[in-house]
Amino acid sequence: MRTFSLLKGQPVFETKKGTRIGEVHDLCISSSGKVNGLLVKKGVLFKQFLFLDIQKVASFGCDGVMIEDAECLEKLNESPDYTLTHQHSLDGMMMLSRSGESLGMLKDVYFQEELGTIVGYEITDGFFSEITEGKQVIQSGEPLAIGKDAIIVDVKHT
Missing domain, CATH: 2.30.30.240 (PRC-barrel domain)
Structure with a gap:
């Protein structure tokens, strides 16, 4: 168990190639209040936000989030029901x-x-x-x- 503030900004690594894919930017929360994924920020100059299903995370470490393959990341076709700080923010409610x-x-x-x-x-x-x-x-x-x-x-x- 951990807080989102400890997870935010942590790097996301692909275990197949050992490459850094991006960093955790936000939580994707369903309307029933369950965390169904992470919003991963990829790129520095041209930022892209990708969805990572929580079930596809291999492990949550102290220094990074591990996924098996970069293919786990999906383009964000529609915005999540809620996030903690991004769009449809719950922060401060x-x-x-x-x-x-x-x-x-x-x-x-x-x-x-x-x-x-x-x-x-x-x-x-x-x-x-x-x-x-x-x-x-x-x-x-x-x-x-x-x-x-x-x-x-x-x-x-x-």
Whole structure:
């Protein structure tokens, strides 16, 4: 399990040839709240964004994401339902519990890499709140509901 902020910017390597393909740019999240892939940025001058299905990742290492073959990367024909920071961004969206309690704004997600399951949400109430209270993490056993105005989660009480 890791946060997206630790994964962002990591290089993507092809194990067949040992070449660097690109770097992780964002998460592709389905409307049911599951991570179904990574958005990989390829190129420096002429940037291209490609989709990498989470099931086609060979391993998530500390220093890079490994794939068997560059053929795993697909052109992004249509934009994903949601991303964390790119198009249809969830970053900064208001989070509410199913009981109607305001939890804060989404800042990062904790997810199980191999399964693509989001298991926690890092939220913020603003800069000063983070300094005084530190990071706030909400665990949720249920998939979230993403709406136009808010993200609804079933908060797991621990």
